[in-house]
Amino acid sequence: MAESKKTGGATTAAPSGNAASQAPKGTLDGRCPKGPIADRWTQHKFELKLVNPANKRKYEVLVVGTGLAGAAAAASLAELGYNVTVLTMHDSPRRAHSIAAQGGINASKNYKNDGDSTFRLFYDTVKGGDYRARESNVHRLAEVSGNIIDQCVAQGVPFAREYGGYLDNRSFGGAQVSRTFYARGQTGQQLLLGAYSALSRNVGAGTIKMLTRRDVLDIVVVDGKARGVIARNLVNGKLERYGAHAVLLCTGGYGNVFFLSTNAKACNVTAAWRAHRRGAFFANPCFTQIHPTCIPVHGDIQSKLTLMSESLRNDGRVWVPKKAGETRPGADVPEDERDYFLERRYPSFGNLVPRDVASRAAKQVCDEGRGVGSTRLAVYLDFRDAIQRLGKNAIAERYGNLFQMYEKITGEDPYRVPMRIYPAVHYTMGGLWVDYNLMSNLPGLFVLGEANFSDHGANRLGASALMQGLADGYFVIPYTLGGFLATEPLGSKVSTDHAAFAQAEAETKERLQKMLSARGKRTVDSFHRELGILMWDHCGMARNDAGLRRAAGRIAELREEFWKNVNVPGSGTELNQSLEKAGRVADFLEFAQTMVHDALYRTESCGGHFREESQTPEGEAQRDDQNFSHVAAWEFTGIGEKPALHREELSFEYCKPSQRSYK
Amino acid sequence: MSSKEQGLHLVLEVWRQKGPEDAGRFESYVLDSVSPDNSFLEMLDQLNEKLVKEGQEPVAFDHDCREGICGACGCVVNGQAHGHEKGTTLCQLHMRSFPNGAKLVLEPFRATAFPVLRDLVVDRSAFDRIIQAGGFVSVSTGSAPDANLVPVAKDNAEKAMDAAACIGCGACVASCKNSSAMLFTSAKVSHLALLPQGQVERERRVAAMVAQMDAEGFGACTNTQECEAACPKEISIENIARMNREFFKAKLKRL
Numbered sequence: 001m002a003e004s005k006k007t008g009g010a011t012t013a014a015p016s017g018n019a020a021s022q023a024p025k026g027t028l029d030g031r032c033p034k035g036p037i038a039d040r041w042t043q044h045k046f047e048l049k050l051v052n053p054a055n056k057r058k059y060e061v062l063v064v065g066t067g068l069a070g071a072a073a074a075a076s077l078a079e080l081g082y083n084v085t086v087l088t089m090h091d092s093p094r095r096a097h098s099i100a101a102q103g104g105i106n107a108s109k110n111y112k113n114d115g116d117s118t119f120r121l122f123y124d125t126v127k128g129g130d131y132r133a134r135e136s137n138v139h140r141l142a143e144v145s146g147n148i149i150d151q152c153v154a155q156g157v158p159f160a161r162e163y164g165g166y167l168d169n170r171s172f173g174g175a176q177v178s179r180t181f182y183a184r185g186q187t188g189q190q191l192l193l194g195a196y197s198a199l200s201r202n203v204g205a206g207t208i209k210m211l212t213r214r215d216v217l218d219i220v221v222v223d224g225k226a227r228g229v230i231a232r233n234l235v236n237g238k239l240e241r242y243g244a245h246a247v248l249l250c251t252g253g254y255g256n257v258f259f260l261s262t263n264a265k266a267c268n269v270t271a272a273w274r275a276h277r278r279g280a281f282f283a284n285p286c287f288t289q290i291h292p293t294c295i296p297v298h299g300d301i302q303s304k305l306t307l308m309s310e311s312l313r314n315d316g317r318v319w320v321p322k323k324a325g326e327t328r329p330g331a332d333v334p335e336d337e338r339d340y341f342l343e344r345r346y347p348s349f350g351n352l353v354p355r356d357v358a359s360r361a362a363k364q365v366c367d368e369g370r371g372v373g374s375t376r377l378a379v380y381l382d383f384r385d386a387i388q389r390l391g392k393n394a395i396a397e398r399y400g401n402l403f404q405m406y407e408k409i410t411g412e413d414p415y416r417v418p419m420r421i422y423p424a425v426h427y428t429m430g431g432l433w434v435d436y437n438l439m440s441n442l443p444g445l446f447v448l449g450e451a452n453f454s455d456h457g458a459n460r461l462g463a464s465a466l467m468q469g470l471a472d473g474y475f476v477i478p479y480t481l482g483g484f485l486a487t488e489p490l491g492s493k494v495s496t497d498h499a500a501f502a503q504a505e506a507e508t509k510e511r512l513q514k515m516l517s518a519r520g521k522r523t524v525d526s527f528h529r530e531l532g533i534l535m536w537d538h539c540g541m542a543r544n545d546a547g548l549r550r551a552a553g554r555i556a557e558l559r560e561e562f563w564k565n566v567n568v569p570g571s572g573t574e575l576n577q578s579l580e581k582a583g584r585v586a587d588f589l590e591f592a593q594t595m596v597h598d599a600l601y602r603t604e605s606c607g608g609h610f611r612e613e614s615q616t617p618e619g620e621a622q623r624d625d626q627n628f629s630h631v632a633a634w635e636f637t638g639i640g641e642k643p644a645l646h647r648e649e650l651s652f653e654y655c656k657p658s659q660r661s662y663k
Numbered sequence: 664m665s666s667k668e669q670g671l672h673l674v675l676e677v678w679r680q681k682g683p684e685d686a687g688r689f690e691s692y693v694l695d696s697v698s699p700d701n702s703f704l705e706m707l708d709q710l711n712e713k714l715v716k717e718g719q720e721p722v723a724f725d726h727d728c729r730e731g732i733c734g735a736c737g738c739v740v741n742g743q744a745h746g747h748e749k750g751t752t753l754c755q756l757h758m759r760s761f762p763n764g765a766k767l768v769l770e771p772f773r774a775t776a777f778p779v780l781r782d783l784v785v786d787r788s789a790f791d792r793i794i795q796a797g798g799f800v801s802v803s804t805g806s807a808p809d810a811n812l813v814p815v816a817k818d819n820a821e822k823a824m825d826a827a828a829c830i831g832c833g834a835c836v837a838s839c840k841n842s843s844a845m846l847f848t849s850a851k852v853s854h855l856a857l858l859p860q861g862q863v864e865r866e867r868r869v870a871a872m873v874a875q876m877d878a879e880g881f882g883a884c885t886n887t888q889e890c891e892a893a894c895p896k897e898i899s900i901e902n903i904a905r906m907n908r909e910f911f912k913a914k915l916k917r918l
C-alpha cells in the first residue's frame with residue numbers, strides 16, 4: 001500500500017480522467033426480493049433467519065450515531081436483546097443533527113381521507129426521486145411509514161392535533177395529498193427526543209452502553225468483514241478500539257463538503273469515507289439537494305445557512321426586478337417592473353414547483369444580474385399580496401415563528417419588506433451503497449439514515465428523510481440484522497487485539513500526528529471555505545464538464561496544500577476542536593474528488609443533479625434513461641486515483657419513468 | 664466611526680481553562696471589525712481564527728446547529744446565560760445587539776454538576792442521566808397501537824409541546840444561584856404527565872427523576888425564577904409547580 005494511501009497524505013495523481021465514458025468494473029445486486037411489490041417485504045421478513053432470543057446477547061453490535069436512524073436502531077436492537085454499544089461525537093445523544101428538522105414527517109395513514117395509500121406514497125417518492133431509486137426499498141418505506149407514527153405517538157411525541165384530539169396533517173411539496181405529521185416547526189426535535197427517550201430507557205436499564213464525545217475515525221475490517229471501529233475520545237484524545245459482530249453507521253449526510261449548508265456544523269463524511277477507504281462502495285455521491293428557501297449569505301465570516309421552511313412558498317411570491325442592476329429597495333419597485341419568474345415559467349405549479357426546479361430558476365435570474373440585496377445573490381419572497389388578502393394576523397398565525405427567526409438573523413421585518421432568499425445545500429441523497437438489507441458490500445457493515453443512498457434517488461421529497469431514518473432504525477434493521485448475525489458462528493468473539501485493530505489504530509495516530517505537526521500558515525476553516533466555494537461553483541446547482549474538471553484539479557492542489565500548510569494548534573492528548581475539524585476537512589478533501597468524479601460521469605441531468613449539457617429546449621433537466629438508469633457505486637482505488645465503477649441496474653415495474661413537467 | 668461600515672470594536676474577557684484539573688483564569692482579547700450581521704458564535708469564530716493565526720490556542724466552545732435547537736451552545740455573557748436577549752440561544756444572538764466598544768465577559772455554564780472540560784465547554788451528561796432514570800414511556804418498538812386510538816385534547820397537546828420544547832442546554836442551571844435543575848427536569852415530567860401515554864408510569868417517573876437530580880448534585884429550587892428568565896425556549900416555571908404536585912402525589916402513594 002502506498003504511503004499516501006495509508007496516512008491520507010497528498011498525491012497529485014491525475015484526477016478524473018475520462019469519467020464520462022467509464023466502463024464498469026463490476027455489477028451490483030441489491031438483493032431485492034422478487035414477486036408482487038406489496039408482498040416483498042412480508043415475504044422477506046419471513047425468509048430471514050432468526051437469532052434465538054437467548055443467543056441475542058452473545059452478539060455485539062456497534063451503532064455509530066444517535067440521530068433518528070441511530071437512536072431508533074440502538075433502542076430497537078437492545079429491546080430485542082442484542083448487546084449494543086453506541087458511540088456519538090456529540091456530548092449527548094440528543095444533539096444529533098436530526099434535532100434541527102422543522103417541517104414534518106410523511107406517512108400514508110390516509111387520516112385525511114384524501115386518497116392516500118401505501119402505493120401513492122411509494123409512487124410519489126419514486127417519481128420525486130426522478131426515477132433513480134430502487135422500487136423495492138421505497139415500497140417498504142411506504143409500508144412501514146404508518147407504524148412510525150404509531151410508535152412515536154406511543155412514546156409521547158406531541159404531534160399537532162385537531163380540536164377533536166386526533167392527529168393533524170399538513171401538505172408538503174411533491175404530493176397532492178396531506179400526509180405530513182408535524183410538531184409545530186420542531187418535528188425533528190420531537191421525533192429525536194422520542195427516539196432518545198427510548199435509547200435512554202435502555203441505557204438506564206443497562207441494556208445499551210452509551211459513549212459520548214467519541215469521534216469514529218476508522219472502521220476495522222477483519223477477514224473481509226466489518227468488525228469494529230477506532231474512536232478518538234474527544235475529552236482526553238485517547239484512541240480507543242471497539243469490536244463487534246456488526247457495525248451500523250448512522251452518521252448522517254455530507255452536505256458540509258460545501259462548507260456553507262443548512263446542516264449542523266459537525267456534520268461530516270468521515271465515518272462513511274473511512275469505511276469507503278476500507279472497501280465499502282460510495283453510491284451516487286453527486287446527488288445533493290439544494291433547498292430554494294434559505295437566508296442568503298451575508299459575509300465572509302458566515303458559518304452556516306439557515307433554512308426557511310418550504311411552507312412559506314404557499315403564500316409568498318417569488319420575484320426579482322425585470323431590470324438588471326436595480327438599486328431601489330424591493331418595496332419601491334413598481335408592479336410592472338417585477339418579474340414573478342416562477343409564476344411566469346411554471347403557470348400551473350407557480351411558486352410551488354419542486355425544490356430542484358425552484359432553486360435552478362433562482363440561480364438563473366441571479367446569473368442574469370437581476371439578483372437583489374448587497375451581494376446580488378438573492379431573490380425576493382414577498383408576502384405583500386398575502387397580507388393584503390388575508391390580513392397580517394392570518395400570516396402571523398401561519399408563519400409567525402419563521403418571520404421572527406428571519407428578523408433575528410437579518411434585522412429586517414418581513415411584514416414590511418420582502419424576504420430575501422437564496423438556495424442552499426440541504427441534504428445528500430448519495431451515500432454508502434447498501435443492499436435491501438441495508439448492508440454495504442462489506443459484510444457486517446450496515447448503513448442507515450442519510451448516510452446510505454437507498455431511498456430517495458436523485459431528489460428527496462420534503463418530510464421523507466425523517467421517515468426514512470426512523471424506518472431504517474425502528475422497522476428494517478431489527479429484522480435484517482438478525483438475518484446476518486444468524487449466519488455468524490455462535491460464541492465467536494471479536495478481539496480488539498487482532499492485528500487489524502492495531503494497524504487501523506496506528507494509521508489513525510499517524511494521520512492525526514501529521515496534521516498536528518504541519519504547523520503551517522492556514523487555518524482549517526480557510527481550507528474548508530475554499531473547498532466549499534469550489535464545490536458550490538462547479539459541483540453545485542449546475543454542473544458542466546469543463547467546470548467539474550477544473551474543480552477536480554483544484555481540489556487535488558488544495559488537498560496537497562492542506563497537508564503541508566495547515567495550522568492545527570495544540571496537541572492530540574486533550575480536547576482539541578481544531579484537530580477534530582482538521583480530520584473532517586481532510587476527509588472532505590478526499591471525498592470531494594469522488595463526488596466531482598461521479599458528477600462528471602453522470603452526463604445526464606436528473607433530480608438535484610443538473611448537467612448543463614443535458615437540458616430540454618426550455619432549460620429543464622433532461623434525464624438519459626438509456627444510459628443512466630443505474631446506481632453508480634464507486635470503489636476506492638487510492639487518493640486522487642480514479643475510483644472503479646460498480647453499476648446496479650434499476651428497473652421500474654410499477655412506476656414508469658416519464659419526463660417531469662410542472663408547466 | 665460608523666460601526667455599520669467598519670464593524671464593531673470589542674473587548675473580550677474570556678474564561679480560559681486547559682482541562683478539568685486546571686484552575687483557569689480570564690484572559691483579555693481585543694477584536695476589531697466585527698460585522699453587526701454576525702452571530703455571537705461567528706464572532707467567536709473570528710476571534711479563534713485570529714488566535715490561531717497568532718499562534719495561540721483557540722477558545723473551545725460547544726455548538727452545532729447554530730439555529731437554536733440542538734442545545735449544544737451556551738455560555739454566560741456579562742452575567743447572563745446566553746446573553747441579554749430574551750428567548751434567544753447564544754448562536755441566535757446577533758452582534759448588532761451590542762454597542763460599539765462593548766466589553767464582554769464570557770464564562771462557562773458553572774455548576775457542581777457541570778464540570779468544566781475546557782474553556783467554555785462543560786460536561787452536561789448529568790441531564791442525560793436524569794432522563795435515563797425515568798424520562799420516557801416504556802414502549803418497545805412494535806408494541807404501539809394505532810396513533811389515532813387515543814385522542815389527546817388539543818390544549819393538552821399544546822401544553823405538552825410547550826414543555827417538550829426544552830433543548831437541554833443547561834442555561835437554567837447556570838442562571839440559578841442554587842444550580843437547580845428543576846426547570847429542566849420538570850419540563851420533561853410535565854410533557855409526559857400531560858399526555859395519556861405518560862399516565863401508567865407517572866408516579867414512578869417523577870420519583871426516579873427527582874432522585875437522580877438530587878444524586879447528581881443539583882441544588883434545590885428557592886423560587887428566584889432566574890431559570891425562566893434565562894431559558895432560550897421560554898419554558899415556564901409553572902412546570903416546576905406541576906412537578907412538585909406530581910412529586911408529592913407520588914410520595915403519598917408510596918407511603
Ligand SMILES: Cc1cc2nc3c(=O)[nH]c(=O)nc-3n(C[C@H](O)[C@H](O)[C@H](O)COP(=O)(O)OP(=O)(O)OC[C@H]3O[C@@H](n4cnc5c(N)ncnc54)[C@H](O)[C@@H]3O)c2cc1C
Binds near residue numbers: 187214215268270464
Ligand atoms: C435544517 C434542516 C431541516 C430539515 N427538515 C426536515 C424535515 O422537515 N423533514 C424531513 O424529513 N427531513 C428534514 N431534514 C433532513 C433530516 O433532518 C436528516 O436527513 C435526518 O435527520 C438525518 O438523520 P440521521 O439519523 O441519518 O443522521 P443525523 O441526525 O445527522 O445523525 C448523525 C449522527 O452521527 C454522529 N456522527 C457523525 N459522524 C460521526 C463520527 N465520525 N463519529 C461518531 N459519531 C458521528 C452524530 O453525532 C449524530 O449522532 C432537514 C434537514 C435540515 C438540515
Ligand code: FES
Binds near residue numbers: 730732733735753
Ligand atoms: S448551536 Fe445549537 S442551539 Fe446553539
